[in-house]
Amino acid sequence: MPLYLGIDCSTQSLSLQVLSVDAGGAPRDVWRHAINFDRALPQYGTRHGVLPSEDPAIACAPPRMWADALELGLATLSSSGLDLARIAAVSGSAQQHGTVYLDAAGGFSRAASPIWMDTSTSTECAEITAALGGPNAVAQLTGSRAFERFAGPQIRKFWKQDRAAYERTARIHLVSSFMASLLVGGDAPLDPGDASGMNLMNLRTSGWDPRALEATAPGLRDRLPRIVPSSTVIGVLAPKWRGRFGLPPAKVVAWTGDNPSSVVGVGLAEEGEVAISLGTSDTIFGLMREPRVSPDGVGHVFASPTGEFMGITVFANGSLARERVRDMHGLDWEGFSAALRSTPPGNDGARMLPYFVPEITPRVPVAGVRRFNLDERDAARNVRAVIEAQMTALKKYSAWMGVPVRKIHATGGASANREILQVMAEVFGANVQRLDETNSACLGAALRAVKHGS
Numbered sequence: 001m002p003l004y005l006g007i008d009c010s011t012q013s014l015s016l017q018v019l020s021v022d023a024g025g026a027p028r029d030v031w032r033h034a035i036n037f038d039r040a041l042p043q044y045g046t047r048h049g050v051l052p053s054e055d056p057a058i059a060c061a062p063p064r065m066w067a068d069a070l071e072l073g074l075a076t077l078s079s080s081g082l083d084l085a086r087i088a089a090v091s092g093s094a095q096q097h098g099t100v101y102l103d104a105a106g107g108f109s110r111a112a113s114p115i116w117m118d119t120s121t122s123t124e125c126a127e128i129t130a131a132l133g134g135p136n137a138v139a140q141l142t143g144s145r146a147f148e149r150f151a152g153p154q155i156r157k158f159w160k161q162d163r164a165a166y167e168r169t170a171r172i173h174l175v176s177s178f179m180a181s182l183l184v185g186g187d188a189p190l191d192p193g194d195a196s197g198m199n200l201m202n203l204r205t206s207g208w209d210p211r212a213l214e215a216t217a218p219g220l221r222d223r224l225p226r227i228v229p230s231s232t233v234i235g236v237l238a239p240k241w242r243g244r245f246g247l248p249p250a251k252v253v254a255w256t257g258d259n260p261s262s263v264v265g266v267g268l269a270e271e272g273e274v275a276i277s278l279g280t281s282d283t284i285f286g287l288m289r290e291p292r293v294s295p296d297g298v299g300h301v302f303a304s305p306t307g308e309f310m311g312i313t314v315f316a317n318g319s320l321a322r323e324r325v326r327d328m329h330g331l332d333w334e335g336f337s338a339a340l341r342s343t344p345p346g347n348d349g350a351r352m353l354p355y356f357v358p359e360i361t362p363r364v365p366v367a368g369v370r371r372f373n374l375d376e377r378d379a380a381r382n383v384r385a386v387i388e389a390q391m392t393a394l395k396k397y398s399a400w401m402g403v404p405v406r407k408i409h410a411t412g413g414a415s416a417n418r419e420i421l422q423v424m425a426e427v428f429g430a431n432v433q434r435l436d437e438t439n440s441a442c443l444g445a446a447l448r449a450v451k452h453g454s
């Protein structure tokens with residue numbers, strides 16, 4: 001019986017999951033493993049997967065660390081005792097928007113990759129927006145107005161700041177196509193799901209848009225990978241992985257972004273049914289049959305790996321904000337849950353604006369936490385205040401998708417917490433269903449390997 005491997009390269013860790021498919025066609029979990037970047041690869045000096053920076057607007061990670069994590073993950077798989085020859089196909093997902101810069105020899109022309117938490121490109125966003133005719137024009141064209149973390153503004157900033165290194169750059173990958181390139185031992189394409197997080201792809205044609213390229217940086221077309229349908233088999237595992245780890249020449253299915261991958265992992269099938277992923281970033285997303293771009297520029301329309309579209313809104317103050325409140329009050333997760341149980345909905349009017357890091361939605365460029373009717377030392381009310389603030393923002397800033405939320409599938413690490421989901425259900429007034437699987441992006445990758453690699 002064949003096995004299928006899914007890999008997710010997220011902000012803080014790399015996860016691997018192997019599935020088999022039983023006689024009735026149902027996937028079965030066979031093996032899984034996760035590598036935490038800070039702990040397993042301390043030589044890179046990251047904190048929560050990000051390089052420390054004096055400028056709070058800058059958030060970068062070393063691409064070599066992701067490559068090393070992949071090696072560690074595949075080494076662990078090779079010593080797992082599984083019959084490796086049965087691995088038929090591999091696919092993957094990665095944190096979105098991060099860019100990896102390679103020279104003609106395949107070396108890094110930029111040692112640190114800007115990632116999705118970076119907010120340092122407001123000037124470049126304004127320049128691209130002006131060149132393309134305003135925020136709505138950019139959104140109609142690419143699915144989103146110009147966002148600081150998106151690849152296009154980041155590439156423009158690199159071109160402006162380090163022309164020589166830009167000139168030396170032969171290929172600019174997203175994290176997903178970079179990791180896929182390592183697997184196939186060559187230059188992997190992008191899928192439309194992840195490519196729609198760049199402000200460079202025409203959402204309706206799934207091809208690079210010449211006007212957006214022009215507005216971003218000269219000579220960019222030649223530096224970008226091809227875009228292929230998400231279902232494409234882009235190659236097989238490179239001889240390197242076969243020689244070193246005894247892996248077979250399994251098919252490699254195009255990688256995608258972690259949120260598009262989660263659409264498959266969660267199994268979203270209808271509009272009005274959404275997923276809320278509570279991870280390093282909190283995201284809310286749902287399928288869209290037709291692209292309905294956010295009129296107020298809040299969220300994004302991405303291509304979905306299912307061949308349709310997805311609407312998504314992203315918040316930077318997800319798990320790190322929850323952990324900061326937990327740690328400030330010396331709680332563990334059980335204590336955090338107890339605090340939620342001991343406080344009433346509405347928190348007796350105590351509120352928090354929980355911007356522990358610069359926020360994407362709403363745009364808050366400088367981090368800062370504000371409390372209203374809330375004593376900083378009151379542990380229980382601070383816990384409820386951060387969760388009510390997050391859930392209220394998820395509801396408010398997803399209304400642009402235009403379809404009432406009937407059902408919510410909760411995923412991501414914090415979805416294991418029942419009390420947080422209770423607040424979610426109260427705020428949305430919707431049915432919340434917790435997925436058994438908290439890493440829906442990795443599951444989505446494995447399921448895409450099954451579907452397109454069988």
Ligand code: XUL
Pocket residue numbers: 010011094095096097116149197257258259281283314
């Ligand atoms: C999506 C986004 C984040 C990252 C996190 O637009 O910025 O959800 O994908 O991995």
